[in-house]
Structures are given as C-alpha cells and as structure tokens.
Amino acid sequence: MAVILETNSLSKKYGSIQALKQLSVQVEQGSIYGLLGPNGSGKTTTLGMALDVIKPTSGSFNWFGQPVSRSTKRRIGALLETPNFYPYLTAQRNLEVAAEIKGAPAGQIARVLQLVGLEQRKNSGFKGFSLGMKQRLALASAMLNDPEVLVLDEPTNGLDPEGIAEVREIILRIAAEGKTIILASHLLDEVEKVCTHVAVLQRGVLKAEGPVGAILSAKDSIVISAADQQKASLVLAQLPFVASYQSEKENMVLTLQDGYTSADVNQAMFAAGVVLTQLVVRRKSLEAQFLEIIKKPS
Amino acid sequence: MNLLRIELKKIVPYYTFWIILAVYAALLILVMMAASNISINGGQLGTQIYQFPKLWQLLTYIASFFNLLLGILIIVLVTDGYSYRTLRQQVIDGMSRTELVLAKFYVILGIGAAATIFLLLVGLYFGFRHSTDTSMNAILGQIDHLSYFFVQAVGYMTLAMLFGFLVKRSGMAIIIFILYAQVLEPILQFWLNDAIDQYLPIKAFKSLTPMPGQELLDQMTTPTGLLQPAWATLPALCYIGLFLLLAYYSLKLRDL
Numbered sequence: 001m002a003v004i005l006e007t008n009s010l011s012k013k014y015g016s017i018q019a020l021k022q023l024s025v026q027v028e029q030g031s032i033y034g035l036l037g038p039n040g041s042g043k044t045t046t047l048g049m050a051l052d053v054i055k056p057t058s059g060s061f062n063w064f065g066q067p068v069s070r071s072t073k074r075r076i077g078a079l080l081e082t083p084n085f086y087p088y089l090t091a092q093r094n095l096e097v098a099a100e101i102k103g104a105p106a107g108q109i110a111r112v113l114q115l116v117g118l119e120q121r122k123n124s125g126f127k128g129f130s131l132g133m134k135q136r137l138a139l140a141s142a143m144l145n146d147p148e149v150l151v152l153d154e155p156t157n158g159l160d161p162e163g164i165a166e167v168r169e170i171i172l173r174i175a176a177e178g179k180t181i182i183l184a185s186h187l188l189d190e191v192e193k194v195c196t197h198v199a200v201l202q203r204g205v206l207k208a209e210g211p212v213g214a215i216l217s218a219k220d221s222i223v224i225s226a227a228d229q230q231k232a233s234l235v236l237a238q239l240p241f242v243a244s245y246q247s248e249k250e251n252m253v254l255t256l257q258d259g260y261t262s263a264d265v266n267q268a269m270f271a272a273g274v275v276l277t278q279l280v281v282r283r284k285s286l287e288a289q290f291l292e293i294i295k296k297p298s
Numbered sequence: 299m300n301l302l303r304i305e306l307k308k309i310v311p312y313y314t315f316w317i318i319l320a321v322y323a324a325l326l327i328l329v330m331m332a333a334s335n336i337s338i339n340g341g342q343l344g345t346q347i348y349q350f351p352k353l354w355q356l357l358t359y360i361a362s363f364f365n366l367l368l369g370i371l372i373i374v375l376v377t378d379g380y381s382y383r384t385l386r387q388q389v390i391d392g393m394s395r396t397e398l399v400l401a402k403f404y405v406i407l408g409i410g411a412a413a414t415i416f417l418l419l420v421g422l423y424f425g426f427r428h429s430t431d432t433s434m435n436a437i438l439g440q441i442d443h444l445s446y447f448f449v450q451a452v453g454y455m456t457l458a459m460l461f462g463f464l465v466k467r468s469g470m471a472i473i474i475f476i477l478y479a480q481v482l483e484p485i486l487q488f489w490l491n492d493a494i495d496q497y498l499p500i501k502a503f504k505s506l507t508p509m510p511g512q513e514l515l516d517q518m519t520t521p522t523g524l525l526q527p528a529w530a531t532l533p534a535l536c537y538i539g540l541f542l543l544l545a546y547y548s549l550k551l552r553d554l
Binding site: 048051052053054055070073074078080081082084085086087088089093096097098100101102103141 | 300303304307308311313378382383384386387388389390391392394551552553554
C-alpha cells in the first residue's frame with residue numbers, strides 16, 4: 001500500500017511548552033486514520049504542520065513521498081480547527097474563492113454544495129450560517145478539487161447530535177469513494193465508529209498506534225457475585241488465570257489472562273464449592289480503555 | 299491562478315472597503331471645495347490656486363494627507379485574513395506565502411492607480427472651473443506630480459500592509475501605523491541630521507509631494523532638507539521593496 005503521509009520525529013515547541021514530541025507515523029492509502037487525544041494533546045499542531053501553516057521545530061514530513069508543495073496540496077482537502085470563510089460573502093462566493101485557489105473548475109461548486117446539502121442556501125451569507133452549516137460548507141470546500149486525501153480536524157466539534165450525525169454520514173460517504181481520511185478527534189466513540197487506524201496522543205506524545213481493532217479492544221471484564229463473597233474472593237486469589245480482581249458493591253469485577261473465558265471461572269468456582277449467583281461478561285467501556293492507554297508510561 | 303482576480307472576488311462585495319474609499323473621495327473633494335471658496339480681498343482663492351499647471355502640485359500635496367486612510371484600508375484587508383483565518387486556509391488550499399504578499403501588493407497597486415485616476419479627474423474638474431489658462435500645455439505641464447503621488451500612495455499602503463502582517467490585529471496595527479507615521483518618525487527626524495533623515499521612509503514619501511511654495515520658504519528660512527520629488531522616487535521604491543520583503547519574512551518565519 002502506498003504511504004500517503006509520513007512524519008519523521010516531528011516536534012513542535014511553543015516557548016517552553018512541548019506541543020508535540022518526536023511523532024513518527026505513517027498513513028496508508030485508503031485508511032481512515034484517527035488522531036485521538038484529549039484537548040491540547042497535539043492533534044491540531046500535528047495537522048497544522050502537515051498542512052504547512054505551523055512551522056515544525058524539528059523533524060519532517062512527506063505527502064505522497066514528496067515535500068509539501070502546491071501540487072501535493074492540490075491532492076489534499078483540509079479543514080483545520082474552524083471553518084475559515086469570509087463572513088460577508090455568500091456560500092457560493094466563498095467557494096468561488098476557494099475553487100480559484102485550488103485550481104478547481106467552477107462547475108465543482110454545485111456538486112459539493114449538493115454533497116453537503118447546502119444547495120438551497122448557496123446565496124446566503126456565511127455569517128448567518130449555523131455552526132453545523134459552517135462545518136458542512138468547510139467540508140464542501142475541502143471536496144472542491146476532488147482530493148485523494150481529506151484532512152479533518154474535529155469535524156463534529158460543537159455540533160448538536162443531529163449535526164454530528166450529518167457530518168459523520170458525509171465522512172463515511174466520502175470514505176466509501178475510496179479516499180484516504182485523516183481525522184483528528186477527542187471523541188473516542190467517533191474514532192471507533194469511523195476510523196480503521198488510530199494514533200493516540202497525549203501531551204504531544206504518541207501513546208499507541210495501529211488498527212482500531214488492536215488498540216481499542218482491551219480485554220473484557222467479568223462481573224460475578226456469589227452468596228458467600230468472602231469465600232469467593234479467597235478462591236479468586238488462588239486462581240492462576242485471574243489477572244486482577246476487585247470488589248464493586250456486592251459484585252466482584254475480574255479480568256482474565258489471555259485464552260481464558262467466563263466458563264473457566266464458573267468451573268473453578270463450582271469445583272471450589274462456590275455457587276455463583278451472577279456471571280456477566282462486561283465489555284470494557286471505551287473511555288476506560290482510553291484512560292488506560294494514556295496512563296501507560298511511555 | 300490569478301491573484302488579482304481572487305482578491306477582487308473577496309473585495310468587491312465588501313461594504314467596509316467601499317465605505318472607506320467613499321470617505322476618502324468625499325474628504326478630498328470637500329477640502330478642495332472648501333479651499334476654493336475661501337475669499338481673499340474679494341477674490342475667490344480658488345481662482346488663484348487652481349491654475350494649471352501649478353494645480354497638480356497643490357492637489358497631490360493635499361491628497362498626501364489622506365494616504366493614511368488608504369493605509370487603514372489595507373490594514374483592514376490584511377488583518378481580516380488573520381481574524382477570519384482565511385490566510386491560513388489559503389495556504390492550506392495551495393497558495394504560497396509569496397503569493398499571499400503579492401496578492402495584497404496587487405490590491406495596493408490597484409487602489410493606488412484608482413486614487414491617481416481619481417485625482418486626475420478631480421484636478422481636471424477644478425482646473426477647468428477656475429484656471430484661466432486651459433491650453434494643453436498648461437494642463438499637462440506639471441502632470442508628472444500625479445506619478446509621484448502614485449508612488450507615495452503605494453509606499454504608504456505597503457508600509458501599512460507590513461504592519462498588518464506583523465501585528466495581525468486591525469486596531470493595534472492601525473494605531474501603530476498612525477503612531478509611526480505621525481509621531482515616531484517626526485521625533486526621529488527631529489533628532490537626526492537632515493542629511494540622514496531625508497532618507498527615512500515617511501519623509502522620503504512626503505518629499506514626493508512637496509508643499510507648494512516650499513522653494514520660496516526655503517529661500518527665506520533654513521532649507522528643510524527635502525529630496526527633490528524625482529530623487530525621492532528612488533528611496534521610496536527601495537522602501538516599498540524592503541517592506542514587501544519584510545512582510546514575506548514575517549509570514550515565512552511565523553506560524554499562520
């Protein structure tokens with residue numbers, strides 16, 4: 001697979017603050033690559049550098065194996081942080097300016113307006129748009145030159161549930177056309193739903209990277225309860241395949257070593273003379289996994 | 299990509315742009331009319347001062363005071379790019395930093411040309427109303443003052459553009475621009491020797507449109523050490539180049 005974007009030890013310092021530290025990642029063609037991290041973790045800084053508006057302190061990056069240039073930019077559609085348009089111009093006029101800069105034919109404007117469902121509002125001024133409409137116009141602008149890669153920074157930030165659903169639906173529709181998408185988000189759920197690959201950032205440091213399935217599918221936990229809690233915990237302490245356990249109200253929550261299932265717990269308990277009144281497999285919440293990843297010392 | 303066409307698409311529907319230009323035009327005409335209606339010894343001043351070909355020097359001298367307004371207009375256009383983050387988006391979309399500066403410089407050249415043509419029309423109007431000699435020779439005799447005015451207007455606006463790119467916020471940039479042109483450089487001129495201060499940017503720009511009768515004053519008092527307009531063109535053009543270069547580096551070396 002061709003590499004679309006590659007960063008090599010990319011770093012950025014703002015004064016004494018290290019916004020990004022030695023980031024080296026590769027985005028492959030056709031993937032939907034999520035940059036995941038809390039606010040201030042360096043997502044926008046990373047994209048800003050890749051998009052040529054923020055100067056890297058050190059390190060380098062390549063698009064399609066080349067340094068950034070007008071020809072690489074014409075293969076990318078991007079929205080960084082906020083939808084950036086002239087408030088006093090109409091949607092149509094704003095897109096005309098963007099099309100002129102991107103060298104996109106003016107005929108594309110109607111197509112992208114339709115794609116994001118703004119064709120009815122094309123003659124309205126940008127300043128009167130709702131946040132969701134602004135975000136959609138930015139997506140339309142990013143699509144003007146029919147780019148191979150879309151770079152989207154928090155595309156659903158600040159939107160209401162309906163707006164979020166609309167924007168996500170547009171992203172998935174675009175992805176279905178086989179385009180590569182690089183998406184920064186602090187929403188775990190969004191990355192899990194939309195992305196194929198993920199890089200987890202915290203305070204400018206890469207904490208984990210890989211296919212979403214591998215990174216965001218930590219072990220499930222098992223919840224049990226028994227009539228005799230004390231005896232049950234004594235038995236648990238002796239079971240070699242129980243990685244950890246803790247009490248949670250009248251239940252016990254345990255995680256198991258690889259290769260063991262709830263059946264093994266049930267059998268071992270019964271063999272030890274403890275009858276379980278409850279045995280539930282609980283998928284660990286995404287938030288819990290995420291916190292685990294970013295708490296890991298790097 | 300056609301930089302001027304892109305800029306025009308942004309500017310033409312922009313009310314603020316037209317309002318500032320309208321204020322510029324109205325103020326200039328108002329001052330010209332007011333001066334022409336002053337009567338001295340029963341005669342209108344207009345008939346004395348609006349005579350071809352001397353009129354062109356007076357006209358460009360008066361107009362030179364309104365260059366600050368054109369500078370403010372440019373600052374608004376440049377800093378809009380920061381407050382709306384459109385400069386950033388334009389770089390993302392494929393413009394280079396050189397093109398960002400060039401695009402604004404083309405706007406400056408356009409406004410400079412428009413202001414010069416406007417002055418030509420104003421001059422012709424007042425000249426034909428008041429001048430006793432309206433022969434071709436008289437009209438065109440000192441019309442080269444208009445070309446000096448063009449260089450001066452472009453100079454002021456390029457300096458304003460530089461402050462816009464450096465400071466990024468419109469209010470602050472406008473204050474610094476006016477403060478430099480009206481306060482800081484005059485103080486500097488006061489401290490420096492005439493031989494040096496005639497090459498300071500604002501003073502060089504001002505020498506392009508000297509006050510009518512300056513030569514007379516110079517004979518009576520100590521000369522002010524102003525460059526001749528033709529000579530002042532050279533430092534003025536150098537400053538324009540320098541300001542463009544500095545604006546480019548302020549974009550190149552900083553994050554957008």
